Amino acid sequence: MASRILIVGCAREGAELERRGHCLAHVVDARALPQWLADPEGWDVALLPPDLALLHALHKACPRTEVIVLALPGERAAAIRCLREGAFASVRRPCEGGELDALVERALERKSLRDAEAHLLALRGVLEAREKLPEAIVSAFAEALSAQSACLLVPAPEDGRLTVAYLWGGDGQGAHAPAWVHDWLRTEEEPAIVGAPSGDQPPQRAARGPGLVHPLTAEGRLVAILTAQRERPPFGPADLERASVLAAQARLALENERLLQHVASSDRLVALGQLAASIAHEIRTPLTYVLENAGYIAEHLPRFSPPESVQPTRDTVTFTQMRRAASDAVDGANRMRDIIRDIGALASADESTQLPFDLKEAVRASLRMADAELRGRATVTLRLDGETQVIGSIGRMSQVFVNLLVNAVQAIGTERARDGRIVVVVRREGARVLAEVSDNGPGIPPAMLNRVFEPFFTTKPAGQGTGLGLFLCRNIVRRHGGELRVRSTAQHGSTFVVDLPADPTQPARQRTVEADAPAPVVTLN
Template identity: 30%
Template sequence: MPASSNPDAAHGRPPGLESLMPGNAMEGLDESTWVDVIQKMDEVYSQLIDDEIELEKKNAELEQSQQFILSVLSAMSDVLLVCNERGVIEETNAALCELVGRAEADLHGTSFYDLLADSVSVERARTVLDNTNPPRRGEGLELNLLDAQGQSVPVDANCTPRVGANGRRVGTVFVARPTAEIKRAYHELRSAHEALKRAQQQLLHSEKMASLGRLVAGVAHELNNPISFVLGNVHALSRYCDRLRQYVAAVHAGESSEQLEELRARLRIDHMLNDLPSLIEGTLEGAQRTANIVNGLKRFSAMDPEARVPVDLNEVIKRAIHWVGKGAAPSFQVKWQPGPPLTVTGSSGQLQQVLMNLLQNAQDAMTGNANAEKVVWIDTESAGNRVRLRLRDNGPGIAAEHLSHIFDPFFTTKPVGKGTGLGLSISYGIVEQHGGVLSASNHPGGGAEFLLELPVAS
């Protein structure tokens, strides 16, 4: 039949419906009934077409989802294995296939236990699979897998239960990573950390040497006094030794009493004997002062150990004032009254470096001050489990735009060649390592103020 002679085809109805038209109607059925039947069939047919289109759309989305999951599994560098409750492998990824040297199709349907290298790993995996009430977040364990060459490969696995629609466990998902990679990354991280610690310690020591270099003139003067004193006493002792040798030689030669008495008076033996104790005592005192100065310099310049010991902050302040004062201008004064012991836990040398940096920074800030007297005030107090130290100068203070950068590494307002910009930054790091806080502000009465807070030694 030609297409133009089939009106049903033009309306999207299936062919053959003309046989149901009223001309062939069964007796007892009127025309309106058949029209309703035909309309219902048209509706059903249209619904079938819509359902088919929707089904094709869902199938396309399902294929895209499957392709996405496959691409994710293929891109995973970690080993993935999915098995049922009996340990039969149901799904793997490319990383596992590459590790064990077997195709994915060969692994499906085989036992997970066949991939394990030793009985210990088998027992661990069996314990996880046999657990009827596993944690939903999974649990970790160490296993040894057999690689393509039959060698044991240690892996760190996370085992997560797979739950079905009925809420019951239907299998386990193993996600594992070879620990050799983790160990290598850990060793690299550890090496980098050790290198950073060494660099930090060298930087700390370099800044300490820079601070010590500023005190060379004062240290030389400090050493010159006792050494000169000792040198003068040694020369006097050398002359006394010559006189004693001459007098003892006369005694051994058997000189008469009159001659010995005359020689004794001429060599001033009695005066010399009376002067010897004070000369020896002065020499020992000068030598001891020299030794104390050298030990103090060694203690300050030495690389500090990692150990933390109880430290009296008063002693640290005293030593810092002493050394900074040796290299300071004569008009530089530090007003501080020692109070009760303030014991903190830390490194005496490092804390001394902090105080010296703060004092030297205050001294430099007051260099251009028009005041005739340059003063630094230090106040300490104990408040609960904290020790507070306030250090204030009568300099120009800190510019508002510099307050937020005052502890930044290499930040300095000094001319080129006058400062490294590391003193306050290193001091901040030292205080932080001691569990304390170092902050800076401008005092209402003028000048800069630094607040140092440290925990009291337990």
Template identity: 30%
Template sequence: MEVSYSEFEVLLEERKKLESIIRIIERVHSLKSLKDVYSAIIDSAAELENVDMVMIYLVDEERKEAVLEAWKNVPEDYLRRASRIPYPRGVTWKVINSGEVLNIPDAQKDPDIGPAGRDLGHHGLLGIPVFLDGKVIGVIWFLSYKEREFSEDEVRFLSILGTQVAIAISKTKMIEDLREYARMLESTREQLIQAEKMASLGRLTSGIAHEINNPLTPVLGYCELLLSRGDLDEERRRKYIEFIYGCAQRIDRIVKGLLSYSRGSKLLEVEPVDVNSVVERVLGFREYQLNLADIEVIRDLGSGLPLVMANPTQLEQAFLNIVLNAEHALGLKDEGRRLVVRTGVRDGGVVEVSFSDNGPGMSKEVVDKVFEPFFTTKSGGEGNGLGLFIVYEVIRRHGGRVRVESEEGRGATFVVELPCVEGGVSTGKGNKEGEIKEKVKQRGRVLVVEDEELIGDMIREVLEGEGYFVFVAQNGRVALKRLEEEVFDLIICDVKMPCMDGNKLYREVKDRYGVSEDRFIFITGDIESLSSEISRDRVLKKPFTVEELRSKVNSSFYRLIKK
């Protein structure tokens, strides 16, 4: 079969159009951006012999305007005058309102053409409506300087381009809706997790008052005895003070446990953490409830464990949720309730913590779902199934794993695995941060800025006993005035104070004297109140022990001397 030259040219043109359509469809389905799709459509149309200019207008429903979103070969003057066409002017709105193709042989002679379009000179004009869900959302204009109507084949081909624009916009809208839905789900999930944490805190509240009042009662009693009885011998006085100190440490553990529940769910700053210390704090926090429920707690804590990089409050939260789960399970057992907590280290640098109860256990179906959000075996009102999901999320964010081993009638064991810090080893009594082995021989001048008189006096007593010169200022303004008169090597500063807080004082001293944060120690019970520009390793957390204070100050001076 022979093909004439003219027929061959037609076939080549059709093939060219088909290839253009394929390219556009590929762009639409890859959909990197709407701009990318517009570019493909405009470039394909501009390749046609009779198309000299392309414009894509889309409707802005809020402003009632047709907005020029993409174009090719359009003069600057037109862009300046007609990039936004208000309703209901010109041929653009004529196409939008009618939803019909508009094929104009000479735009100069059309009465509906606007001034900017008329100044383009004599030209043929084809308007293709863009439909989405049965509604016209825009127009694609194709301009030819040949002053003629576009042929049926051209209209058919260019209409396909309009359809592809609609598909691209539809896909973009769908993707944006899905992203918004995903953001909404994530926000709802975070709110539910926080609600579960606060619900757990509510369930703990009944025991909290008892826990704090128990150690507080002997503190008050022994203090009264020390104040009222001058005939006490030294041994008995020391014994009373040791009792008071032990009770204060117990209250400290309770407060820290409560703080771990007041934080949000995001992962905060991590630091080297002794897992045994975290376990002890959690068990101490639940000591009263565990005793009340007649649950025997057996500790089998490994010594010399490697440290793990973790956020201690979040790790406490995860362990606490596992203990609460065990308490609930053991509540279904009549007698002989037992919880065994073990810590150890496995090959490969992994610290393992297990919580084993001898409760009723779980079926395989329950085990498979136990970490899923909203899954619960508790009766209505007792929980919403987020406690163990929180455990899973916290451990996952720390780069660890958590699993459960259980059979019906044979109890349950929750195993947490956490990667350890290379070279870091705990003492078995909790990691003493900032401890320094080399004794600091050079004593310096310390400015203490603390509005609580008792705390300021205590710091002065301790540091003067170490040989430092100490001046105590009651607020930031007094401290700045003192700094105008004297030079200090180290500033120990409370964060929350009247007149001028610690964050503002640091910025003032830094701006005036060029002092770095190495010369500051910030004391606070709420690390969230510290400015983000200040390193967390410059913090001494309230409440702190005398040894922690000495260690922090001595190590700070040692670092300054080395510099």
């Protein structure tokens, strides 16, 4: 969709922008501005003369429109006042070259980020308003059944154990469900009335009884369980039918809440990607200056030597030290350039563009981006084999490996940091390319192993993970025609395997004595 740009005066600049495909409205007479500001579709960017009255009128009518002030040489003071009052930028007329076009693009990027932020804040407000959803469900359930007590049980993400989300008619927030509920679920999947427990025997299904249990399932997955208790009169078939109607609404509300969280998390990831791309773009130009000048100094310093008459002392900085410092500065700036390039590729990766790339390069890029997380917390060993070219998006696959590396070091934890080890292996097996990321953390419990790729499943503390990382990684790998698998042994760590089809234009090498030699090993501390 073409960007909508409002121009007050400035006919020459408007003609240039129109040739670039923007949708323009040109207001010749500023007195007609109010009727243009009332346009229901709004404006992305406005180009105004340095007039505070016009700026205030536009901000009042269109607060999310970015304003660029076009000032004549004698209007510099007025342009500065407009910048202080919230204009995005100012440019001197007549504009030269692509200066105005570049400013408009930056203004559009800023508006896009601000719109994304406003959208996320609105979603967060909805989520905060729905925080009492478990209480509302249980209260309605208890009141409709005239129950003496009722509760909502949800599976804990760590081990699937049922935990009380809300208890009506008694205390016990956060307590676990009684053992008989777990036993009952092993043999019963349908809603039921249950009788009173007899001795050590758990309650059994009954035509009438003091207890009612109703599982809430979606696509074969247990979402929650509603339970209610009432001594007199005992629950009967009519109560069970009424409970089923209420449970259907409760399941729908909980699933809507889950989907809403999914949308919020996805939008947050999109906004972060846009922000990363914008920051990388802003840093790239000043970094070029640093690289060029540091390289110039490092290149020309060796031509100089201190005069023979100068006797070095203990506190004298030698030319050798200066050359070493200049070389370190160049190395550091080059590392920054590589990281910015990788972040830009990650943020703007387009899976619709399928190109051949070496999977080893995606691993190396991910190591650069995850360096801050890995440093001092684990030793990373690389075993990179020969022809490992695949087809797809190197940015998206780098995203997968960043997530796997960060998950690995977080699994190791700070307690094991001294002995933490991560091994990354990339190799060719026939028509497949395999990449394995292994850690020596505590491993994944068998009960949780089949759930690690589910959306919103996380074992991290609240606020430290969305539970979407591995879910998104598996989707990315599958869109590349591959599969993401995991194997784990308790107390011996986990291994995640990325299995991708090899580039068919790159045949596997013939197995020879030399080819069977171990892949080169690189260890990063």
